[in-house]
Amino acid sequence: MAIEVRIPTILRTYTGGEKAVSGDGSKLSALIDDLEANHPGLKERLIEDGDLRRFVNVYVNDEDVRFIGGLDAELSDGDQVVVLPAVAGG
Amino acid sequence: MVGPVEAGRAAKYAGPVLTIDQATYDAIVAHAKRDHPDEACGIVAGPEGSDRPERVVEMVNAAGSPTFYEFDSTELLDLYKQMWDNDEEPVVIYHSHTATEAYPSRTDIGLASEPGAHYVLVSTREHGNNDGPVEFRSYRIIDGEVTEEEVTVVPELT
Numbered sequence: 001m002a003i004e005v006r007i008p009t010i011l012r013t014y015t016g017g018e019k020a021v022s023g024d025g026s027k028l029s030a031l032i033d034d035l036e037a038n039h040p041g042l043k044e045r046l047i048e049d050g051d052l053r054r055f056v057n058v059y060v061n062d063e064d065v066r067f068i069g070g071l072d073a074e075l076s077d078g079d080q081v082v083v084l085p086a087v088a089g090g
Numbered sequence: 091m092v093g094p095v096e097a098g099r100a101a102k103y104a105g106p107v108l109t110i111d112q113a114t115y116d117a118i119v120a121h122a123k124r125d126h127p128d129e130a131c132g133i134v135a136g137p138e139g140s141d142r143p144e145r146v147v148e149m150v151n152a153a154g155s156p157t158f159y160e161f162d163s164t165e166l167l168d169l170y171k172q173m174w175d176n177d178e179e180p181v182v183i184y185h186s187h188t189a190t191e192a193y194p195s196r197t198d199i200g201l202a203s204e205p206g207a208h209y210v211l212v213s214t215r216e217h218g219n220n221d222g223p224v225e226f227r228s229y230r231i232i233d234g235e236v237t238e239e240e241v242t243v244v245p246e247l248t
Contacts, residue, residue: 010203055201057163064163084170087131087204088153088160089185090197 003031003075006082014042028058029071031081046083047071055086107240108182108208108228110134110143111247117146119224122186122212125151126219130212131159134182135173142247143181143208151185158197159185182228184210191215192225194236202231208239 002022007015015021021039025031036043046056051071058065059082065073075081114134122130131151134143147169152162161169173179183204187195192211194202202209213225230237 008203010205057166059167062167064167066163082167082170084166085203086160086163086201087133087149087166087183088158088197088201090158090195 002077003079003081005031005035006080008084010085011042011045011083014039014045025075027071027075028060028065028069028073028081031075032071055088057084057086058082059084106237107242108143108210109141109242109244109247110182111244114143114146115226115243117148118182118184118210119212119226121148122214122224123217123219125186126214127156127188128154129156129159129186129188131161131183131185133169133180133184133207135176135178136181138177138179141181144247145178156188180204180207182210183207184212186212186214188214188218192227194229194231199231199234199236205230205232210241 003024004020004022006020007018012018021035023031023034023038025034032043032046046053046058052058052065060068060073060075061080118132121132124130129151132146132148135145135147136142137144149161149165149169151159153160190213192213194209194211198209209229209231211227211229216222216224226241228239228241230239
């Protein structure tokens with residue numbers, strides 16, 4: 001099973017500069033744990049206090065995961081996951 | 091003290107300078123004035139690695155607020171997919187401050203996530219929706235560190 005994950009510029013320090021990496025997991029939380037095993041430090045940039053960080057957006061097949069279960073969002077082989085930091089400020 | 095030497099330096103080291111054409115500058119200012127008193131936000135995309143702000147994309151401020159801005163998450167994804175397809179990147183990320191100076195707030199600094207972008211701040215505090223000058227300033231924001239840079243407005247990008 002392989003899921004392609006698109007990594008934003010600011011997190012590519014964790015992926016050796018790679019724009020996309022692949023991982024495994026039947027849920028988003030499992031995928032993030034799998035990514036962490038190969039790219040240590042990444043998880044902490046995505047998750048805070050057991051939930052997705054407020055200003056990090058994760059999409060599965062173009063759907064914001066907040067609308068499809070958050071960390072419990074289900075994944076299947078071939079899914080496309082995109083991580084994008086929010087563009088926001090005060 | 092702006093002479094040929096200064097101009098030469100600016101041309102040679104593109105890093106600390108934002109060079110932007112008049113039409114793009116005017117579009118950003120017009121957007122900020124139109125949305126006042128809410129904060130306006132958007133980007134100017136350009137070819138990857140070119141440092142050329144060529145294509146203004148006005149974004150909706152999903153926060154609809156005078157003190158906060160945030161791109162809608164679905165529109166954000168659409169925007170980035172478009173840029174990836176075009177081999178573009180956000181050369182400029184702009185937003186307005188409507189009651190304070192055109193300097194990044196603590197929130198702006200904390201949430202800045204495009205180390206390669208010029209962060210443009212426009213302040214509409216003086217004239218609001220009306221004609222009149224605005225503050226228009228540009229910064230690099232990298233790892234929480236803010237560096238202001240010169241803004242050079244040219245008739246057209248060469």
